[in-house]
Amino acid sequence: xxxxxxxxxxxxxxxxxxxxxxxxxxxxxxxxxxxxxxxxxxxxxxxxxxxxxxxxxxxxxxxxxxxxxxxxxxxxxxxxxxxxxxxxxxxxxxxxxxxxxxxxxxxxxxxxxxxxxxxxxxxxxxxxxxxxxxxxxxxxxxxxxxxxxxxxxxxxxxxxxxxxxxxxxxxxxxxxxxxxxxxxxxxxxxxxxxxxxxxxxxxxxxxxxxxxxxxxxxxxxxxxxxxxxxxxxxxxxxxxxxxxxxxxxxxxxxxxxxxxxxxxxxxxxxxxxxxxxxxxxxxxxxxxxxxxxxxxxxxxxxxxxxxxxxxxxxxxxxxxxxxxxxxxxxxxxxxxxxxxxxxxxxxxxxxxxxxxxxxxxxxxxxxxxxxxxxxxxxxxxxxxxxxxxxxxxxxxxxxxxxxxxxxxxxxxxxxxxxxxxxxxxxxxxxxxxxxxxxxxxxxxxxxxxxxxxxxxxxxxxxxxxxxxxxxxxxxxxxxxxxxxxxxxxxxxxxxxxx
Amino acid sequence: xxxxxxxxxxxxxxxxxxxxxxxxxxxxxxxxxxxxxxxxxxxxxxxxxxxxxxxxxxxxxxxxxxxxxxxxxxxxxxxxxxxxxxxxxxxxxxxxxxxxxxxxxxxxxxxxxxxxxxxxxxxxxxxxxxxxxxxxxxxxxxxxxxxxxxxxxxxxxxxxxxxxxxxxxxxxxxxxxxxxxxxxxxxxxxxxxxxxxxxxxxxxxxxxxxxxxxxxxxxxxxxxxxxxxxxxxxxxxxxxxxxxxxxxxxxxxxxxxxxxxxxxxxxxxxxxxxxxxxxxxxxxxxxxxxxxxxxxxxxxxxxxxxxxxxxxxxxxxxxxxxxxxxxxxxxxxxxxxxxxxxxxxxxxxxxxxxxxxxxxxxxxxxxxxxxxxxxxxxxxxxxxxxxxxxxxxxxxxxxxxxxxxxxxxxxxxxxxxxxxxxxxxxxxxxxxxxxxxxxxxxxxxxxxxxxxxxxxxxxxxxxxxxxxxxxxxxxxxxxxxxxxxxxxxxxxxxxxxx
Numbered sequence: 001x002x003x004x005x006x007x008x009x010x011x012x013x014x015x016x017x018x019x020x021x022x023x024x025x026x027x028x029x030x031x032x033x034x035x036x037x038x039x040x041x042x043x044x045x046x047x048x049x050x051x052x053x054x055x056x057x058x059x060x061x062x063x064x065x066x067x068x069x070x071x072x073x074x075x076x077x078x079x080x081x082x083x084x085x086x087x088x089x090x091x092x093x094x095x096x097x098x099x100x101x102x103x104x105x106x107x108x109x110x111x112x113x114x115x116x117x118x119x120x121x122x123x124x125x126x127x128x129x130x131x132x133x134x135x136x137x138x139x140x141x142x143x144x145x146x147x148x149x150x151x152x153x154x155x156x157x158x159x160x161x162x163x164x165x166x167x168x169x170x171x172x173x174x175x176x177x178x179x180x181x182x183x184x185x186x187x188x189x190x191x192x193x194x195x196x197x198x199x200x201x202x203x204x205x206x207x208x209x210x211x212x213x214x215x216x217x218x219x220x221x222x223x224x225x226x227x228x229x230x231x232x233x234x235x236x237x238x239x240x241x242x243x244x245x246x247x248x249x250x251x252x253x254x255x256x257x258x259x260x261x262x263x264x265x266x267x268x269x270x271x272x273x274x275x276x277x278x279x280x281x282x283x284x285x286x287x288x289x290x291x292x293x294x295x296x297x298x299x300x301x302x303x304x305x306x307x308x309x310x311x312x313x314x315x316x317x318x319x320x321x322x323x324x325x326x327x328x329x330x331x332x333x334x335x336x337x338x339x340x341x342x343x344x345x346x347x348x349x350x351x352x353x354x355x356x357x358x359x360x361x362x363x364x365x366x367x368x369x370x371x372x373x374x375x376x377x378x379x380x381x382x383x384x385x386x387x388x389x390x391x392x393x394x395x396x397x398x399x400x401x402x403x404x405x406x407x408x409x410x411x412x413x414x415x416x417x418x419x420x421x422x423x424x425x426x427x428x429x430x431x432x433x434x435x436x437x438x439x440x441x442x443x444x445x446x447x448x449x450x451x452x453x454x455x456x457x458x459x460x461x462x463x464x465x466x467x468x469x470x471x472x473x474x475x476x477x478x479x480x481x482x483x484x485x486x487x488x489x490x491x492x493x494x495x496x497x498x
Numbered sequence: 499x500x501x502x503x504x505x506x507x508x509x510x511x512x513x514x515x516x517x518x519x520x521x522x523x524x525x526x527x528x529x530x531x532x533x534x535x536x537x538x539x540x541x542x543x544x545x546x547x548x549x550x551x552x553x554x555x556x557x558x559x560x561x562x563x564x565x566x567x568x569x570x571x572x573x574x575x576x577x578x579x580x581x582x583x584x585x586x587x588x589x590x591x592x593x594x595x596x597x598x599x600x601x602x603x604x605x606x607x608x609x610x611x612x613x614x615x616x617x618x619x620x621x622x623x624x625x626x627x628x629x630x631x632x633x634x635x636x637x638x639x640x641x642x643x644x645x646x647x648x649x650x651x652x653x654x655x656x657x658x659x660x661x662x663x664x665x666x667x668x669x670x671x672x673x674x675x676x677x678x679x680x681x682x683x684x685x686x687x688x689x690x691x692x693x694x695x696x697x698x699x700x701x702x703x704x705x706x707x708x709x710x711x712x713x714x715x716x717x718x719x720x721x722x723x724x725x726x727x728x729x730x731x732x733x734x735x736x737x738x739x740x741x742x743x744x745x746x747x748x749x750x751x752x753x754x755x756x757x758x759x760x761x762x763x764x765x766x767x768x769x770x771x772x773x774x775x776x777x778x779x780x781x782x783x784x785x786x787x788x789x790x791x792x793x794x795x796x797x798x799x800x801x802x803x804x805x806x807x808x809x810x811x812x813x814x815x816x817x818x819x820x821x822x823x824x825x826x827x828x829x830x831x832x833x834x835x836x837x838x839x840x841x842x843x844x845x846x847x848x849x850x851x852x853x854x855x856x857x858x859x860x861x862x863x864x865x866x867x868x869x870x871x872x873x874x875x876x877x878x879x880x881x882x883x884x885x886x887x888x889x890x891x892x893x894x895x896x897x898x899x900x901x902x903x904x905x906x907x908x909x910x911x912x913x914x915x916x917x918x919x920x921x922x923x924x925x926x927x928x929x930x931x932x933x934x935x936x937x938x939x940x941x942x943x944x945x946x947x948x949x950x951x952x953x954x955x956x957x958x959x960x961x962x963x964x965x966x967x968x969x970x971x972x973x974x975x976x977x978x979x980x981x982x983x984x985x986x987x988x989x990x991x992x993x994x995x996x
Contacts, residue, residue: 015546021542026523037741038738041740044519225533226533227533228531240539240540243533
């Protein structure tokens with residue numbers, strides 16, 4: 001083959017990227033707009049697009065083109081693009097179409113069973129479906145592991161966070177597991193000694209919450225010509241390249257979670273909005289992986305916004321939006337900070353504070369490894385879950401709704417995803433720390449609502465890099481060293497035990 | 499090939515149908531939800547899907563499968579399905595992939611330019627884009643004409659209304675063109691002698707208009723589990739099979755047009771919602787063509803709803819929705835009927851009454867035939883438009899916003915579409931006349947807001963037939979004879995010169 005092999009690959013992946021964009025809009029529509037009766041038809045549309053994408057990427061010519069392109073004279077980004085193409089190609093071609101389809105069907109059936117099982121707290125309903133999902137996931141993992149020459153669970157990790165390996169994650173998580181019990185005790189007893197936070201009294205009209213969220217998105221630099229804010233049951237950031245769509249959900253009784261949720265999803269969306277347009281639809285031009293993605297949402301939410309500086313800036317906006325609450329003390333930044341940094345031993349991951357959140361993740365990480373390895377039979381999952389919660393957080397869920405039925409991930413076939421949440425939190429702390437060192441007066445800027453210096457730094461040091469560097473090289477280039485969990489712990493100590 | 503050729507075709511067309519559904523949602527999103535900066539990306543997504551659909555349907559095997567299937571023992575619907583598959587296959591395979599993609603891209607770019615040009619009344623903005631669209635449309639039309647062995651413009655017509663031919667349309671339109679001037683003079687002088695209609699005074703809040711529209715949709719039998727109502731600049735009915743999405747636009751100064759627009763689009767949507775689910779995604783299971791489609795919207799709007807019966811029923815709902823208007827006479831059915839059947843020599847097709855509407859269509863039909871034939875250069879279009887308006891309706895648009903920039907069709911690449919509006923109006927009159935003869939007490943039912951007998955008759959005699967029969971056979975089966983324009987003229991005489 002000639003020097004056009006690389007160009008041929010670019011064209012094929014551009015087509016794939018555009019189909020993925022189309023799917024992104026169809027997924028968004030399903031959660032935000034679609035009438036209920038259209039669910040089956042939409043599933044068919046998405047499955048058809050999945051099959052077509054799989055056919056495109058497993059075309060036998062792709063392997064030949066990759067071999068040829070690797071021998072061509074290419075620029076650095078082109079070479080990195082070929083590297084990412086090969087990764088995507090191995091992930092796709094390791095698994096045959098029949099297994100892909102069986103896995104997709106099993107996940108759909110299991111997800112439906114889970115929707116019934118969760119409110120009833122009845123794990124038995126979903127168990128046979130989950131057995132099938134786990135079996136097929138393990139089969140796919142083994143096929144990928146063989147192609148990559150890595151352990152099975154690592155192959156699953158690699159789908160969500162390229163190059164993530166258990167050998168690297170184990171010591172990080174063990175270290176946090178050892179750090180947490182004592183630290184959590186100290187934080188809780190310190191918070192018990194402080195005055196109780198004053199809860200602003202609602203109702204907080206949805207339209208006001210939405211306006212406040214839009215204002216904050218504007219302040220953070222969200223480009224509304226290339227994105228939207230809407231409502232869905234489960235908030236997410238999605239859409240297509242150049243068309244970033246984030247969602248939130250509003251409770252009239254509590255405005256705090258929609259606001260922070262909007263900031264969180266804006267962090268994801270800014271990453272996507274700042275990806276280099278030259279490499280749009282190419283593998284090297286996509287977000288690096290779920291670790292870096294989560295670092296961008298958590299940096300904006302946990303690091304920048306659950307801070308005295310941001311809350312000082314936001315307090316008058318909140319008071320203006322929700323004037324009905326007359327008690328002045330509710331709008332004091334100090335009080336808002338107490339509200340937004342409350343720590344507790346809870347059952348539910350998605351409601352957890354940043355101190356206990358890693359415990360939820362570590363539990364899932366250990367359990368899913370054991371499940372994939374065949375060391376933990378699925379029928380023993382509820383017991384192992386509750387035991388793990390007791391050990392890690394000192395609480396035991398009263399039922400499986402508050403235990404192993406709470407998250408959709410496994411029931412939807414996503415094993416290997418959970419660790420990226422906590423690795424992302426650690427990267428967020430490290431990136432924010434680095435930004436604070438090089439941007440003069442960053443805290444003061446945030447307290448004036450000036451996010452441009454921070455977001456520009458992220459755009460240059462993280463977003464613009466797309467998938468050109470590995471996650472570790474990206475962190476090293478941006479902060480001077482690879483992922484260093486000590487920065488996250490230092491952040492927690494500074495914020496919760498000042 | 500064996501008896502499985504037909505089944506093989508069904509599978510391929512099902513895949514195609516699901517991709518067309520995906521495109522339907524992406525088109526809807528573009529007009530209703532998409533942020534402006536995402537236009538280019540969306541055009542790429544749609545073009546990519548167009549190319550993939552084109553590849554599917556022009557797969558060399560399709561021709562062989564069609565030949566084989568035509569020799570197989572098939573039921574009546576299967577045989578009709580093969581007939582429609584062949585028609586679709588000829589339309590698609592006549593044009594190569596590069597032309598399909600270029601046409602799709604050119605249309606997207608032109609449509610976006612038109613969105614800018616129309617409010618500015620600046621035809622020059624859109625002219626170069628339209629040149630490209632016309633050039634590519636003509637090229638595609640020539641290729642199809644050669645395959646079907648028909649004239650170029652007939653090949654374009656056939657895309658929207660199978661078997662429609664200029665040789666059939668010319669005398670119908672010439673006849674109406676001859677009938678109109680005298681009739682219009684008589685109607686206008688009659689209306690001038692009647693008391694002037696009392697215009698209800700606004701503002702009419704958008705939210706109230708929307709609620710009224712939703713209520714009327716419910717009354718007409720729209721299934722909200724499989725559809726939505728939204729807002730767009732240019733109202734349309736679209737979406738996917740089982741997910742019918744109609745749009746309207748609201749003016750706070752006038753509620754009448756949004757309401758009738760909603761009824762009109764509901765007529766389109768009901769047709770789609772009642773197509774036989776057994777044949778979903780198959781060519782024989784789709785709507786017959788744009789003539790029948792338009793007949794369904796116009797039957798509900800023009801025949802059933804702009805009537806004394808419906809307006810008697812709707813008057814109290816309108817009064818309730820827009821209580822601010824205190825003058826009782828504004829809400830008298832007689833007054834509403836005057837408002838809703840006012841005839842005038844206007845510039846805008848979509849605002850035209852049913853008497854002058856055909857003149858707008860005849861103008862476009864003649865102009866687009868000249869454009870495709872190369873007899874009218876595009877730079878002369880505004881002048882030719884204004885001249886035609888003067889001849890047909892006796893008025894001359896003051897600018898191109900009120901002239902040749904008013905409709906999206908050409909800018910979106912749809913040449914050969916316009917005639918179906920007026921052919922549809924004629925079919926609507928004929929179908930409503932037939933329904934009135936067989937449904938006992940239909941006018942009385944409508945005056946009670948009971949649309950079920952009418953809609954059930956349409957569902958059985960039109961919607962459930964899908965593309966099983968030709969348009970003319972469908973009309974003959976439902977009404978006893980093929981399209982008969984005399985019924986439309988009789989309807990106009992009865993309503994406007996009673």
